[in-house]
Every structure is written in structure tokens, then in C-alpha cells.
Amino acid sequence: MKMRNIVLIGMPGCGKTTIGKLLAESLNMKFCDVDAYIQENTKKSISEIFKEGEAVFRSIERKAVEKISKEYNIVISTGGGVVKSFVNIQNLKKNGIIIFINRPIEKIFEDIDISTRPLIKDRKEKLYLLYKERYALYKKYCDIEVMNTQTLKEVVEKIINSLSGDEKIENINH
Numbered sequence: 001m002k003m004r005n006i007v008l009i010g011m012p013g014c015g016k017t018t019i020g021k022l023l024a025e026s027l028n029m030k031f032c033d034v035d036a037y038i039q040e041n042t043k044k045s046i047s048e049i050f051k052e053g054e055a056v057f058r059s060i061e062r063k064a065v066e067k068i069s070k071e072y073n074i075v076i077s078t079g080g081g082v083v084k085s086f087v088n089i090q091n092l093k094k095n096g097i098i099i100f101i102n103r104p105i106e107k108i109f110e111d112i113d114i115s116t117r118p119l120i121k122d123r124k125e126k127l128y129l130l131y132k133e134r135y136a137l138y139k140k141y142c143d144i145e146v147m148n149t150q151t152l153k154e155v156v157e158k159i160i161n162s163l164s165g166d167e168k169i170e171n172i173n174h
């Protein structure tokens with residue numbers, strides 16, 4: 001059966017990669033992290049790609065999102081900047097339900113590893129700028145918003161409960 005993808009969006013460091021993996025395990029779905037997919041396919045780290053310019057990364061990201069969005073039954077963890085391109089959202093929405101992982105910026109600030117995030121590696125405070133730029137986009141493009149203020153296990157349960165009845169049954173019983 002072809003089932004909708006579950007797509008996680010949100011700020012860098014909000015927990016998309018970590019939660020996506022756990023969610024996929026719980027729902028017995030495949031998992032794809034867009035950044036990991038890009039790194040595997042280009043054989044370069046995200047930081048190396050960013051050295052060629054953000055535009056280069058965004059172009060690779062768009063192509064990756066287009067490709068991954070054609071699949072079904074996957075939990076997709078996006079990179080925080082995926083909302084910068086409306087084409088990405090159109091592609092992700094075709095087969096997917098979009099979930100905004102909303103983690104308070106102060107909490108993100110506490111435990112984010114900036115060394116692997118080139119946009120903020122020189123200045124952690126840049127997170128606040130990104131938050132200002134993007135918060136409205138995450139809100140606008142999501143189908144469901146889930147606060148990430150509990151344990152990871154609790155947040156995963158909350159996401160599963162927030163899926164509509166039919167979807168939950170489809171996703172759990174596939």
C-alpha cells in the first residue's frame with residue numbers, strides 16, 4: 001500500500017534527525033535524512049558543500065528533496081533551511097504530511113552542536129536571526145505542529161497521536 005510520507009521541518013537543532021529516526025522505528029517506516037542523503041550522494045560533508053557557497057548547497061538540496069519526495073512510506077527529516085524554497089514544500093506536500101517540530105530557541109541554543117552546521121558555526125547567535133526569518137514559514141507550511149519540550153520518547157508518541165486516525169492505522173499496520 002502506498003502511504004504518505006511523514007516530513008519533519010523546523011529550526012536547525014530542533015531534533016528533526018533524532019526524532020525522525022525514532023519515529024520511523026516506532027512506525028516501522030523507512031527513514032531518510034535529507035542532509036545524510038546529500039552527503040552520501042555527493043561524498044562530501046555539508047560543511048564542504050557550503051564552502052562552495054550556500055546557493056550550491058540549496059541547489060543540491062532542492063534536487064535531493066525532489067527525488068526523495070517521489071517515494072512513499074518514508075519518514076523524511078529535512079534540513080532547517082528547506083522552507084527557504086517553496087518548490088521544496090510543493091514537492092514534500094505531494095506525498096507527505098508536514099510536521100513542524102517546535103523546540104524553544106533557548107533549548108536549541110543549550111545543546112546544539114554548531115561545528116556541523118556551517119550557517120551558524122562562526123556565530124551561534126545567528127540562530128536567533130534564522131529563527132526570526134523562518135518561524136513564520138514553519139508555521140505556514142506545516143500540517144501539524146508538535147512542541148518538542150518533553151523527552152524524545154514522549155515527543156515521538158505525541159507525533160504518532162497527532163496523526164489522523166486512518167493515517168496512524170495505515171502507518172502502524174503496513
Ligand SMILES: Nc1ncnc2c1ncn2[C@@H]1O[C@H](COP(=O)(O)OP(=O)(O)O)[C@@H](O)[C@H]1O
Pocket residue numbers: 010011012013014015016017018019077103111112113148149150151152155
Ligand atoms: N526532546 C529532546 N530531549 C533531549 N535532547 C533533544 C531533544 N530534542 C532534540 N534534542 C537534541 O538536540 C540535538 C539536535 O538534534 P538533531 O536531531 O540533530 O536536530 P536537527 O536535525 O533538527 O538539526 C541532538 O543532540 C538531540 O539529541
Ligand SMILES: O=C(O)C1=C[C@@H](OP(=O)(O)O)[C@@H](O)[C@H](O)C1
Pocket residue numbers: 010011012013016017035046078079080081082116117118119
Ligand atoms: O538551517 C539550515 O539552513 C541548515 C540546517 C542543517 O540541517 P539541520 O536542520 O538538521 O541542522 C543543514 O541542512 C545545513 O547546515 C543548513
Ligand SMILES: [Mg+2]
Pocket residue numbers: 016017018033035077078079
Ligand atoms: Mg538534522
